[in-house]
Amino acid sequence: MGERVSSKADHVYGELKEAILTGALEPGEPIDKLALCERLGVSRFPVSAAVSRLAFERLVVIEPQHGSFVSRISVEDVRERLFIRTALECEIAAEAALRLSREGRAALAGNMAREREAVEAVDRQKFYELDVEFHQILTSHLGLRHSGEVLDGLRAHLERVRRLLMAPAGRIRVTLNDHQAVFSAIEAEDTVRARSAMADHLAGTTEQFETFARERPELFSA
Amino acid sequence: MGERVSSKADHVYGELKEAILTGALEPGEPIDKLALCERLGVSRFPVSAAVSRLAFERLVVIEPQHGSFVSRISVEDVRERLFIRTALECEIAAEAALRLSREGRAALAGNMAREREAVEAVDRQKFYELDVEFHQILTSHLGLRHSGEVLDGLRAHLERVRRLLMAPAGRIRVTLNDHQAVFSAIEAEDTVRARSAMADHLAGTTEQFETFARERPELFSA
DNA sequence: CTCTAGCCTCTAACATGCCAGCTGGGAAGA
DNA sequence: TCTTCCCAGCTGGCATGTTAGAGGCTAGAG
Numbered sequence: 001m002g003e004r005v006s007s008k009a010d011h012v013y014g015e016l017k018e019a020i021l022t023g024a025l026e027p028g029e030p031i032d033k034l035a036l037c038e039r040l041g042v043s044r045f046p047v048s049a050a051v052s053r054l055a056f057e058r059l060v061v062i063e064p065q066h067g068s069f070v071s072r073i074s075v076e077d078v079r080e081r082l083f084i085r086t087a088l089e090c091e092i093a094a095e096a097a098l099r100l101s102r103e104g105r106a107a108l109a110g111n112m113a114r115e116r117e118a119v120e121a122v123d124r125q126k127f128y129e130l131d132v133e134f135h136q137i138l139t140s141h142l143g144l145r146h147s148g149e150v151l152d153g154l155r156a157h158l159e160r161v162r163r164l165l166m167a168p169a170g171r172i173r174v175t176l177n178d179h180q181a182v183f184s185a186i187e188a189e190d191t192v193r194a195r196s197a198m199a200d201h202l203a204g205t206t207e208q209f210e211t212f213a214r215e216r217p218e219l220f221s222a
Numbered sequence: 223m224g225e226r227v228s229s230k231a232d233h234v235y236g237e238l239k240e241a242i243l244t245g246a247l248e249p250g251e252p253i254d255k256l257a258l259c260e261r262l263g264v265s266r267f268p269v270s271a272a273v274s275r276l277a278f279e280r281l282v283v284i285e286p287q288h289g290s291f292v293s294r295i296s297v298e299d300v301r302e303r304l305f306i307r308t309a310l311e312c313e314i315a316a317e318a319a320l321r322l323s324r325e326g327r328a329a330l331a332g333n334m335a336r337e338r339e340a341v342e343a344v345d346r347q348k349f350y351e352l353d354v355e356f357h358q359i360l361t362s363h364l365g366l367r368h369s370g371e372v373l374d375g376l377r378a379h380l381e382r383v384r385r386l387l388m389a390p391a392g393r394i395r396v397t398l399n400d401h402q403a404v405f406s407a408i409e410a411e412d413t414v415r416a417r418s419a420m421a422d423h424l425a426g427t428t429e430q431f432e433t434f435a436r437e438r439p440e441l442f443s444a
Numbered sequence: 445c446t447c448t449a450g451c452c453t454c455t456a457a458c459a460t461g462c463c464a465g466c467t468g469g470g471a472a473g474a
Numbered sequence: 475t476c477t478t479c480c481c482a483g484c485t486g487g488c489a490t491g492t493t494a495g496a497g498g499c500t501a502g503a504g
Contacts, residue, residue, distance in 0.1 A: 007286070007457070033485085043459045048486080049274060056278055064229070065465040065486055080368050083317075084310060091309035146302050150372065229487065255455085265489045270456080287456055287495040 009046035012036065016050055020059050020070055021159050027072040027221075031060060057153060072221035075213050078161055081154045082209065086202040088147060089135065093182055093198035094191040096138050104141030108183055111137060119176050127172045128162075134179055165212050178204065231268035234258065238272055242281050242292055243381050249294045249443075253282060279375060294443035297435050300383055303376045304431065308424040310369060311357065315404055315420035316413040318360050326363030330405055333359060341398050349394045350384075356401055387434050400426065 006014075016036070019025045033047050040047075051068050054060040058077075062068045096104070111134050118127040132155070139148035178201035185194035213220060238258070241247045255269045262269075273290050276282040280299075284290045318326070333356050340349040354377070361370035400423035407416035435442060 009457080044486095045458055045460090049271075049457095051486095052271060052274070053278060056275060062486075063466085065484090066467075067485060076365070077368065080366055083313070083366070084369055084372060087309050087313035088306060091305070095305075143298070144302055144305070146299065147306055150306060231487080266456095267488055267490085271487095273456095284456075285496080287454090288497070289455060 007046070008040075008042050009049040012040055012042065012046050013050035013053055015040065016054060017059065017156070020054070021156060021163075023160065023163050025070045027070050027160070029070045031068045031070065033068065057156065059156065073157075073160055075220045078158065078209060078213075078220075079206075081157055082202070082206045085151060085154050085158070086199065086206070088151060089138075089202060090195045090198045092138050092142065092144065092147060093186065093194040095142055095144075097186045097189050097191040097194035099142070100138070100186055101141055104137060105187065107137045107141060108134070108186070112179060112183055115176050115179060119172055122169060122172075124169065124172060127175075131175060131179075161209065161212075164216070165208065171208070174204065175201070229268070230262075230264045231271040234262055234264060234268050235272035235275055237262065238276060239281065239378070242276070243378060243385075245382065245385050247292045249292050249382070251292045253290045253292065255290070279378065281378065295379075295382060297442045300380065300431060300435075300442075301428075303379055304424070304428045307373060307376050307380070308421065308428070310373060311360075311424060312417045312420045314360050314364065314366065314369060315408065315416040317364055317366075319408045319411050319413040319416035321364070322360070322408055323363055326359060327409065329359045329363060330356070330408070334401060334405055337398050337401060341394055344391060344394075346391065346394060349397075353397060353401075383431060383434075386438070387430065393430070396426065397423070 016025075016031070025031070031051065033044060033051065036047050037044055051060060051062065055062045055068070059071055060068055061071050100108075111130055115127060115130045115134070118130055135151070136148065139145075139151065178197070181197040182194060182201060185197050238247075238253070247253070253273060255266060255273065258269050259266055273282055273284065277284045277290070281293055282290055283293045322330075333352055337349060337352045337356070340352055357373070358370065361367075361373065400419070403419040404416060404423060407419050
């Protein structure tokens, strides 16, 4: 939690990204750099650097000599990000079944226990955090730094649609079962089952998104 | 002023990236920003922006208040990038078997023909370009823009080690056969075989790298 | 000869001023 | 009233001056 040695540019980057992901800044909304400078007490330089980095991540689009805007959510993009995420996470699940350390398995077991508690308490926010953690435990305990980065980059985009989706309460019980299936396959060191369980899990997420996209087409750009 | 299609920062970025990928700037070498400013006739600002973007791609590392350096090649990183690439390309191969357009298949067939010519002519440089093209045809004709970007990002890093590897001449014939296997599986619309053929192909690349890393450990940082 | 402390240099980070291009709105003419 | 064209006011891109901190080098002490 100590972001002691962060540069000003990093700080602005964090603030902006947070605002975009939570939806405080809506897709298509212009970014007023000068207002940001004043509000955060910095010059235009770190703000420009931060916006530039976000443009690299495709979270904002810069129209030269015109303005910078929060990028719109494209159905095609989401679909493809889900494709990439599925491909990666399935391999990671298989890899986990193959060589996840004892500590990693313990961490997963602990996460599962807390997930069950969150389901009992019908605490969707808490459950979501644990959901993210479940997947991050796999990458971090397998030492897959870059995979984690790639997935985090994808998640950043998918997070925006998740806010819109706001999964129905019953959904978390399904997710819990999915995670349980992946976990037991990993415990059994069954790579094939781990891969397919993860595939099933993410197929559910994808299906959920497709349904939502059909129901609320006005929220997406393409 | 003259006609300007891209910003100066983009230009500097391109030049620097090219220099890093070709090895003109070696891993660990410091980047003299002022010399760059003078050589390209720009101020420090676009150079800083370019270096910052490359740092985001992990092609350079910035040590605050000290200097910017071309990032060293880490064995672990390469291993993981190959892992990610394999996971993605296998799914892409399966997807291609499922729904690659007629034009995509024609493009692949054309590529294969030119690959055969390059093998006959023992033109390794030409063959490498066609190798890259083979994989890019899949992403572009499937409309997988972001996957292509992710893979290009990975390839940028892997390109550096490929320069070192400089595959033995006999290797290109093996690669040609690998591509042929993937291609025929796609033609047959056999997703399972396409996936496994691609897996075999990339396993060969991975194996080649591991062998090289054992032979020349001094070239890597970890 | 070795180790250490302090200065000196070189770097990235940041502030600020200027420039050029795009847009939108208003004025002028049909 | 509608259309066209010009200008003013935004915006991002760029140049350049300033600041602060990390590291190396040297000199002095043990």
